Amino acid sequence: MEDRLADPIPAAPPIAPGDPPTEDSAGGDTDRTKRSLAYCTAEGMTAEVVTACAGGATLIAWALYLQCSPVLVAILGSLPFLAQIVQLPSALLTSRLGGRRVAIVAFTASRLSLLPLVVIPFLGAELDTKRDLLFAVAAANTLLAVVGTNAWTSWVGELVPATMRCRYFGMRSALTTLSGASVALLAGIVIQRSELLGLEPIALSGLAAVAIVAGLATAPMLRRQHEPEGARPDENGCLRLAAAASCVLRDPASKRLLAYQVAWNAAIGISSSFFALHLLTNLRMGFALVAAQAAATALVRTMATPVWGRALDRLGPKRVLVFCSFGLFVTPLVWLSPSPSVLLWVIALDALTAGTLWAGHSLSAFELPLAIAPREKRPYYLATFAAAGGLAFAAAALFGGVLAQLLPDTLFLLGKPVQNLQVLFVLSAIGRLMSAPLALRVLDPRKPAGAIA
Template sequence: MAEGVVAEGVMACAGGAILTGWALYLGCGPFWVGLLGALPFLAQLMQLPGAWLTSRFGARRVALLTVLFSRQAFLPLVALPFLPLPIEVKRGVLFTVAVAHHGLGILCNNAWVTWMGDLVPTRVRGRYFGRRTAISTLAGALATFTTGTFLDGARASEYTGPALAALAFTACVLGALSTALMALKHDPVRHRVASPFQAARVLQPLRDGAARRLLAYGMTWNAALGLAGPFFSLYLLQDLKLGFTLVALQGSAASIARMLSAPLWGKLIDRLGARWVLRACVSGLVLSPVLWVLAGPDRWWPIALEALLGGVLLSGHGLANFALSLGVSPARERPFYHAAFAMTGGAAFALASAAGGMLMRLFPPSHLLLGYACTALQLTFLVSALARGFAALLSRQLIEPAIRPQPSGAIASRGPRPMRHPRRADRTEALPEPAALAPAVSPLPPPPAP
């Protein structure tokens, strides 16, 4: 948990918003700013090399080395504003730093997820990550507010360059501290045998019935998010004319809702199972784009309601999705399963974002729908709601291997009751593999979260 708090400080000092600030400071045009924003999704291609490194050298070792270099990649930015270099060279340095940070971060992500799957016992996984998410969300919100205020003050005083350099230096210091805290965690898998790379291991998630269903769900869900998510801030500023302060307030309200609800969702996941929580959350999240459409320049309450409702449901969805992906993945093949979930989900989000931009060009600027005037953005949001509804249907077919179906006679004798988790062993290696349960139940898992 302490490592997660410090990691949020690193992202607040050098995350996507700050890197965009660097791009604007160096005079980058919209194309390069957009490319910088697309790097986290393009970096998902590193999941497969990350899976190989994790299986070859061990999750803990790979996670520590990659997180160290990923969070020290910002060191060149500390001196960048003060060097007498051509502006084109400085832009090249910025994009090299961003590529190194995101690429190494994905390698670390694969190893870290595998490591946590071994380290955190299944029976407390929901509660632990629920608390960790709540604390990290609070730390991230406070750190982001602090860095934003600091940078705004520096811009007003025309010290943007030194302020950005100071944030880069702080990110490196916090990155070193977070690596030291991560090193305190042990590797519960002793005598790990390095296994050679085999193409069959890469394709294993496609042969696993439970994994295939989760892959299909993850691609659909991320595509639904990509259709509308990147344009929500534009909608608030351009169509609703809320202003930056109210946009920040909307984001803060959603973060508070996520923080407060995460521990409760964690307990429900441990009690009822990740599949049931995910199904309930994705069904409610279908309403989010509809609430966006109902809002107007003089009607803000749907946005406020969506911030609270969406924050709560996204918190439960993220935790359940993560727990379900760990439960579906066999311990030995977990790096390759996570690579498959992350790569397909990231690709679906990126392609859907491009498709959303095309849809807004195809739709008329204003259109009457059931007597209600809709803009091109609002029509795109409605398409996203339909895609979310399809994802909700797919979620009903997901399988959670840790839950065993009871004999029909036993269920009938007690009447219809929700299925409970059995007492499970602490070690994830003791769980049955998804393939073993595929014949017993209808044979599908989560995307990355980024």
């Protein structure tokens, strides 16, 4: 299952022009930095509990419980990417107030915004009203999370020394993925058992409560991470934001990366919101098996991420991005026609391929923008990347939702039955194959621009 979407490009540190890239500005004294990074990892693992209990397959369970249409499912799935439009004002806010302060407030508010989910199943309201409330909660949670992620990336971009960035984030990504997958597996089992017992409203409400408690637990972990001494507010943020946004289209390196990001996110977006829905409604896998598949994929990601981190250090992020982009072309095709007799083999194959390739793609997509963007304009460059890629994903997801609703449930191609969601998988594979060559044009930040014509 495509448990990883095209990762939004994160924001980066708000650094005043002229600041040299010293180790002190990246992390302060060694002991304090190590302590902060330990809390950073713990906070990430706890935050994954929030996502597992209120997002992903659990959010699909909410959509099915409230009888949402494919278009509404597409909107729900595209919210994290549509919300990337606030990256630009978020970068300005982060530059003015500082990454640490904004991240703590935004993340805490985002996780507390899930509180209405606890009572939605028990409201004596019409189904449409409950759907509207679900979408309002999801939108508020997502928008605040984007603001927090922008500030957090700016903060830890200075906190983690550049020399250990790939290794640290590789390790952190592996641990957070394992944490999220474990909790998602338990959540899937709870939802499936609750369906059999007729207790689905109680289960969904309980999982929302667990998400809120975990979200509250992350607040002190965030506060125990220090603000790097080199980070300071940027009083000229408005002018720098406008200048940097226009510079993105004039800079060859950023322009090529932007073209890839937009095309790739569109290719992913047309189908990503519907993989879990296909497994649950068309293949009748059940939430427990879907969660087990996601956990298996996450386990592969956990093992592959440190390997990819070392590959990035040796080969550079561009080569990893190219390899993973071409490889991910095949993953949606795995689900075209699995019969019940081979379903478990398909699950294993998908977990192995998708888990391995998405691990490398995520790390390289995180590192490339940080390396390409000019240091003094980095927050605004990366906010522009994230906004453009997010809008491309959201537009493609909405198109996929409309197309799925317009198509009949079953079509016949070459005399074989094909379900409407499988058409989206084919379109996604074609889009990936067409956008992957754009990764070849991305400039390698480890080489001079003139050497990579």
